[in-house]
Amino acid sequence: MGQASVEIGALLRGARCAKRLTQAQVGAACGYSASAVSRIEAGKLRLDWPSLLRFAAFLEIPLDQLRASAVPDTAAIATVAAGCRSQEEDEVRRRELLTGALAAGATAVVGTGPASAADAPDELEVSLFRLPDASPVPMTRLVAQVAAARQAFCATEYDRLRQVLPGLISSAEATRDVLTGRAREEANVAVARAYVLAAELATKQHSDAAWVAADRALSAARSSGVPVAVGEAARVLAIAMRRSGRPTAAVHLLTKEAAELDASRDLTGAVRTTLLLTGAYSAATGRDRHTALSLLGEAEQEADRRQAVPGLFTVEATRTQVDVYRIGVLNVLGTPDEAVDVAAGLDVSRMPTAERRARAWTDLARMWEALGDGRRTFAALRQVEREAPQEVRRPALRALTTGLLYGPTRIEGVREFAVRTGALAG
Structure with missing residues (x-):
């Protein structure tokens, strides 16, 4: 285009x-x-x-x-x-x-x-339909490759992730297909997590491939029988559903999967919290304020009850993460003024990855944009760029930048920023 x-x-x-x-x-x-x-x-x-x-x-x-x-x-x-x-x-x-x-x-x-x-x-x-040929690899190597791909996503190295994902998915499937029993279940977890990454990346790019990747992720996760993997895959599928205009169905899927996870155990309980957060945002997208705030409140209680669980897939079940989601939910509900107090107490540096910190600054940029504060919007966008240069080139972020360009307030540095990030041709 x-x-x-x-x-x-x-x-x-x-x-x-x-x-x-x-x-x-x-x-x-x-x-x-x-x-x-x-x-x-x-x-x-x-x-x-x-x-x-x-x-x-x-x-x-x-x-x-x-x-x-x-x-x-x-x-x-x-x-x-x-x-x-x-x-x-x-x-x-x-x-x-x-x-x-x-x-x-x-x-x-x-x-x-x-x-x-x-x-x-x-x-x-295209790559999801035309995966390259691959041979099985030892499980230790496969697990390490999936972990490296996750690290690339969390560091917002999307170009590198896009290059390695097709080969990683092929290797994971080839490995799974020659195994049986418990080893096959472990390989299915790796397949599911590779496809979850593909779905996350596709969502960032507003690509319809998110549907394909998320569906395959959930299929592999269910075959593994591992509740955490099922929860991770259900989350990305629900996001694809929400983005296609089906927020109510997304909330139904998320709350159903959350109900099946054991809240008393740290790991499954933490995944359950992430499902509640995504459900809250999905409900807000459907203009269901009551459900959105109710799910947020439940997620907040869950996060306050347990120690932070490190290494969750892409979303951490912490109080800071809950606050970021609350800002996003209030933005979507059309009441960004209610998020200002939450933003005032938010320490973005506590977020564990560049991708999550960039997401937090994005939600803050949207809040200030909705409140008509162009300078604070721009300040938040510049923080996104500092955390994740590739993130700020996403269509949604370029749209925010374009809005500042044509907005009523002249802000020094916006045009150069727009050229640098691809929102405006140089």
Whole structure:
């Protein structure tokens, strides 16, 4: 996708967040699924001019601002706009485009012919369907490789993780397939954790591959019979469900899996706490304030009752983590003012990994953005960059940066930051 698509996506996301609408709500109003809106906002799906006008009208985006973001594609937009189709004709055209994109994606996956760059599925999605050949490896080596991949994720080394994941998954599956009994169960844990990492990475990239990876993770985890692995996999699957516009189903899955974990034991209890936190955020996404705050309260009690358990997969069951989730939940519920006191007592340095610290600063940036404090928003974004340079280039973070660029307050250093992080072409 060209820079214009990224700029337009950021503009749409900023307007949606300003109105405190979900992707599902915007999609329903404009004739798209929540998943499609996610891809539009990430710059992965390009809108034609009539469809873009519908989004702009619904989100009350001024036309001059819309044209400014679409400047690189002006010729293409003008061509489409000159022959404005009726709504019925536009729906027909959308179905044709969708059919063509699916066909192109299938072609790319099975390798029967070329696909255009615009229609090809993303790199991670393709790699999950075309895993490289691999031979079994000793379990000690496999466990070490999975641990190294987890460390890369926690250090936000996403480019390196993207390169090693396909081979790691293939090795894990090849190893699992030649084993039996307890050894096979242990290998299934490694398979599940490799796929959980793939799902986490895909979620960061707003990639539909998250669904595939999460589903495979949960299948392998259930085959292992290890409750912790099942909980980890259920969490990433629920996130994929939530991002596709199904927050209620995500909450149901998370609370069901949490109920099956033993809260009295440190490890399973800690995983249970992470499921409650993800459930709280999912409930908030569905505008269910009561359930969101109730699950947060339960998670807080769980975290206060036990010692911190180090080495959990990507989320720690600590009071600091609960506070970060509370800020995120209150942001999503549209009451960021209620999060200010929580933020005042938050010590981000207590978060154990760069990925989690970057996530905390991201939630703080969103809180200040919603409160109209551009300078504090920018300060939080700069903290994200210090913790995790690759994290700040994610579409969601670039959208926050773009919002500061076009916001009412002129902030020194924002334009340079936007160029450096890919939110604005240099």
